[in-house]
Amino acid sequence: MTLATIARPTALTFPTLDNDPDVLAQLLADKRSVNTRRAYAGDVRDFFKTMTGQLPSRSAVTQFLQLPERDAVALVLKWKAIMMSGEGRSKPLAEATINRRLAAIKSLVTMGLNLGVCDFNLARIKGETVQKYRDTTGIDVSTFQRILSTCNRETFAGKRDYALLRLLWGNALRRNEVSQLSIKDFNPCAGNLQILGKGKGTQQQSIDLGPATVAAIRDWLTVRPGTAGENDPLFVALDFAAIGHRITGDGIYKLVQRKAKTAGIDKQMSPHRIRHSAITAALDATDGNVRKVQKLSRHKNLNTLMIYDDNRGRDQLDVTALLDGMF
Numbered sequence: 001m002t003l004a005t006i007a008r009p010t011a012l013t014f015p016t017l018d019n020d021p022d023v024l025a026q027l028l029a030d031k032r033s034v035n036t037r038r039a040y041a042g043d044v045r046d047f048f049k050t051m052t053g054q055l056p057s058r059s060a061v062t063q064f065l066q067l068p069e070r071d072a073v074a075l076v077l078k079w080k081a082i083m084m085s086g087e088g089r090s091k092p093l094a095e096a097t098i099n100r101r102l103a104a105i106k107s108l109v110t111m112g113l114n115l116g117v118c119d120f121n122l123a124r125i126k127g128e129t130v131q132k133y134r135d136t137t138g139i140d141v142s143t144f145q146r147i148l149s150t151c152n153r154e155t156f157a158g159k160r161d162y163a164l165l166r167l168l169w170g171n172a173l174r175r176n177e178v179s180q181l182s183i184k185d186f187n188p189c190a191g192n193l194q195i196l197g198k199g200k201g202t203q204q205q206s207i208d209l210g211p212a213t214v215a216a217i218r219d220w221l222t223v224r225p226g227t228a229g230e231n232d233p234l235f236v237a238l239d240f241a242a243i244g245h246r247i248t249g250d251g252i253y254k255l256v257q258r259k260a261k262t263a264g265i266d267k268q269m270s271p272h273r274i275r276h277s278a279i280t281a282a283l284d285a286t287d288g289n290v291r292k293v294q295k296l297s298r299h300k301n302l303n304t305l306m307i308y309d310d311n312r313g314r315d316q317l318d319v320t321a322l323l324d325g326m327f
Contacts, residue, residue, distance in 0.1 A: 020062045020117060027111040035176065035249075043104035050088070051079050065112040069120035076105055076125055084128075095128035102127050136311045138277025139267060144169060146263040147256075156223050157238050161255060163216035164235055164247075167193075168256075168271055170213045172278040172296050175252040175271035184230035188218050205298070279305070280312050288312075 024044060028037045048056040048064075064072065080102060086092035093101075102125060112118040148165055152158035167173055177195050185194040185204075191214050194204040209217075221228070226236060226244030233246035247255075252271055260269035267273075275297075282293045283305075290305040299305055 021115045022058045023065060023108060023112045023115055023117055024056055024061050026115065027108055039100065040104045040107065043101040044108055046101060047079055047105050050082060051075055062117060065109065065118040072120065073122065073125065076122060099127035136276045136280060136308045138273050138280055139265065141281055143265060144277060147259050150259050150262045156225065159220045159223055160235060160238065161259065163220040164252065164255070166213045166216045168274045169278045170210045171207055172275045174275060175249040178235065178252060179247055179249045181234040182230065183228060183232050183234050186217055186234055188214055279308050283309055283312050
């Protein structure tokens with residue numbers, strides 16, 4: 001099959017290749033995270049729908065992988081150009097989204113190489129330059145206090161929201177790290193929590209909690225609805241349709257947005273914005289001790305925290321003010 005026949009959305013028919021491995025299925029099975037599997041499946045689907053007009057069936061994936069390397073590279077580069085230009089879409093895709101989708105196709109080809117379906121990879125295709133953490137400032141302590149004050153701690157929802165928000169702030173957790181928590185992960189006597197950190201697979205990390213957070217979680221557990229076995233979720237949904245079920249990452253996101261709106265905060269808020277805020281507040285409190293704050297943020301790369309510290313210091317504004325006052 002030539003590039004010309006696969007490069008445009010058309011009703012193509014691929015033969016069933018029973019002797020070839022299901023490369024896409026193997027790629028998705030190789031990912032521990034449900035979110036990663038979902039994202040990769042969607043990105044591969046976008047590639048095949050955009051460039052061939054069909055879904056990534058087993059035979060379609062095999063046919064793509066068995067293209068000559070030159071044609072496969074050209075096809076992926078054309079897809080990248082379409083994503084950058086926004087052709088056939090409502091708008092061009094963001095650099096980070098393009099890079100994620102390219103990573104999915106690169107991983108698909110690498111898996112095909114490992115399984116002996118193709119004899120090349122896409123390492124030469126480069127992603128777009130992305131500036132990470134452009135805005136890490138978040139909100140200040142008094143603003144977060146306003147969010148906490150919206151929790152009516154006489155109600156089930158207020159106790160849950162208060163404990164969850166204190167955990168997001170006091171330990172700078174990500175929303176999925178909170179969503180995955182089970183009752184057995186919380187040790188009130190030792191004052192710690194076992195979490196599944198980002199990029200750690202099934203290996204749990206022990207993190208210490210502040211006394212106020214421990215007390216808030218214990219208070220929540222006294223009224224938590226549903227069963228309370230050690231494997232049951234620590235935080236559950238309280239809406240009528242899903243009461244007692246594990247709260248999802250999306251549920252935590254909506255909770256934070258709802259609380260911020262109630263507190264009268266105009267800035268777009270999210271669990272990750274609270275994480276940014278907590279890390280920045282920790283740097284302020286420790287006078288920029290990035291190594292100490294790294295224990296809180298759990299960033300692998302210390303340079304990431306340096307970006308937080310630079311943004312916190314606003315050094316560029318100080319220098320600009322000096323220059324502005326010279327005449």
